[in-house]
Amino acid sequence: MSLKMINIQKYLFFALLMLFSTFSFAQKKENFVIVIDAGHGGKDIGARGVADYEKNITLDVSLKLGALIEKNNPDVKVVYTRKTDVFLELWERTRISNNNKANLFVSVHCNSAANKAAYGTETFVMGLNRSNETDEVSKRENSVIFLEKDREIYEKFNPNDPEAVIAFEIMNAAYKEQSIRFADLVEKNFVNFQKRHSRGVKQANFHVLRGNASPSVLVEIGFISNQDEGTYLASDEGKKSTAETLYQAFLTYKKEYDRRNGVVAEEDKPKVEKKVEKPLEGKKLKVKVLTSRIKYSPSSPQLKGLTDLEVVQDGDDYIYYYGDTDMRSRADELLAVAKRKGFSNSQIVEFDLNKRLEGGKNYRIQFMTSNKRYRDKDDKYNGLVNVLRVKEGSIHKYYFGADKTLQQAQKTLEQVQSKGFKNAFVVTFNGEVPM
Ligand SMILES: [Zn+2]
Numbered sequence: 001m002s003l004k005m006i007n008i009q010k011y012l013f014f015a016l017l018m019l020f021s022t023f024s025f026a027q028k029k030e031n032f033v034i035v036i037d038a039g040h041g042g043k044d045i046g047a048r049g050v051a052d053y054e055k056n057i058t059l060d061v062s063l064k065l066g067a068l069i070e071k072n073n074p075d076v077k078v079v080y081t082r083k084t085d086v087f088l089e090l091w092e093r094t095r096i097s098n099n100n101k102a103n104l105f106v107s108v109h110c111n112s113a114a115n116k117a118a119y120g121t122e123t124f125v126m127g128l129n130r131s132n133e134t135d136e137v138s139k140r141e142n143s144v145i146f147l148e149k150d151r152e153i154y155e156k157f158n159p160n161d162p163e164a165v166i167a168f169e170i171m172n173a174a175y176k177e178q179s180i181r182f183a184d185l186v187e188k189n190f191v192n193f194q195k196r197h198s199r200g201v202k203q204a205n206f207h208v209l210r211g212n213a214s215p216s217v218l219v220e221i222g223f224i225s226n227q228d229e230g231t232y233l234a235s236d237e238g239k240k241s242t243a244e245t246l247y248q249a250f251l252t253y254k255k256e257y258d259r260r261n262g263v264v265a266e267e268d269k270p271k272v273e274k275k276v277e278k279p280l281e282g283k284k285l286k287v288k289v290l291t292s293r294i295k296y297s298p299s300s301p302q303l304k305g306l307t308d309l310e311v312v313q314d315g316d317d318y319i320y321y322y323g324d325t326d327m328r329s330r331a332d333e334l335l336a337v338a339k340r341k342g343f344s345n346s347q348i349v350e351f352d353l354n355k356r357l358e359g360g361k362n363y364r365i366q367f368m369t370s371n372k373r374y375r376d377k378d379d380k381y382n383g384l385v386n387v388l389r390v391k392e393g394s395i396h397k398y399y400f401g402a403d404k405t406l407q408q409a410q411k412t413l414e415q416v417q418s419k420g421f422k423n424a425f426v427v428t429f430n431g432e433v434p435m
Contacts, residue, residue, distance in 0.1 A: 127205070
């Protein structure tokens with residue numbers, strides 16, 4: 001290729017580049033700025049969850065939320081207070097927000113409580129209402145100040161000084177209604193979109209919200225001190241779903257903002273499609289976590305804290321299943337939980353509920369083993385009748401029911417469990433002989 005040709009190509013390339021950049025610049029009319037603040041970071045780990053630190057979960061959720069907005073809302077400028085695991089003082093977060101003339105400030109946090117049973121989401125707006133409960137949260141979220149250099153900055157505001165309170169209330173009032181509106185949308189979406197438990201919209205004195213010249217909320221996306229919620233929020237699926245929930249709230253809020261500001265709504269704007277997943281018909285998905293010659297008790301350390309495992313005897317082996325669902329997405333979540341617990345070879349198994357066993361094969365429920373031989377209709381059976389007794393060595397095993405399909409066997413199992421035999425499980429038989 002001659003030098004001249006290269007130059008022409010180069011020229012054309014730059015000319016096109018200029019054209020496209022002018023074009024995209026002209027199209028990019030940003031009329032709204034959202035500041036997304038991933039709580040904590042760096043040396044400030046936030047709360048210590050069952051599966052991960054707060055700072056890591058808040059960062060991932062914030063980045064996912066921002067990515068959704070960047071992808072679908074070209075008229076919105078997304079500003080992150082942090083995009084990596086760095087320490088940031090609270091006033092810096094506020095400064096970033098004000099410098100960018102934010103229209104909305106969203107601070108993402110995770111809750112934590114000494115009571116491991118506590119769970120659910122809550123969204124805070126700035127307020128001086130005092131209650132012991134919200135005090136706990138604000139104390140924790142404000143505590144980072146003790147890691148910061150310029151502590152005096154925060155001491156300017158004294159909630160016991162009536163003048164300071166009045167000055168604050170005047171500034172805060174301008175944004176309060178909109179802050180509450182967004183907080184309300186967030187909590188409603190947690191319930192409607194994600195089926196989470198909402199603890200509601202609350203007011204508290206947060207340093208990270210106080211200096212903002214914009215509607216501002218602090219979202220506690222759940223309790224990472226809670227085994228289930230903490231595991232869920234640390235999972236990819238949990239973070240993704242939480243980000244989508246916040247995004248849905250943002251979309252509604254932005255639409256209302258546009259309407260107030262006379263922006264014509266573009267109904268055909270791309271949105272995140274809500275996946276409408278249909279349950280599988282006549283099928284169940286379970287996660288097979290373990291196959292063992294040993295039947296472990298539910299509290300056994302070999303089960304690594306996974307609860308409600310279903311045990312099915314298959315020949316000499318016991319197969320341990322976790323969960324039971326007819327939704328693919330739920331099965332994926334269950335698989336992720338099992339793997340995180342350390343069952344790295346776990347796999348999803350599909351069960352055809354209505355498939356009938358061939359020939360004389362059937363499912364029975366083993367509910368008791370004993371070295372004693374009980375009579376028919378013994379009180380020990382808690383009312384179960386037609387019990388089959390199988391002798392193995394010196395042990396008698398007691399079985400109830402004889403079903404051809406797994407669906408029926410599941411129902412029988414529930415019936416047996418309701419009689420007090422919580423550890424009962426399904427065994428496949430050929431006639432009256434365990435297989
Ligand atoms: Zn926090």
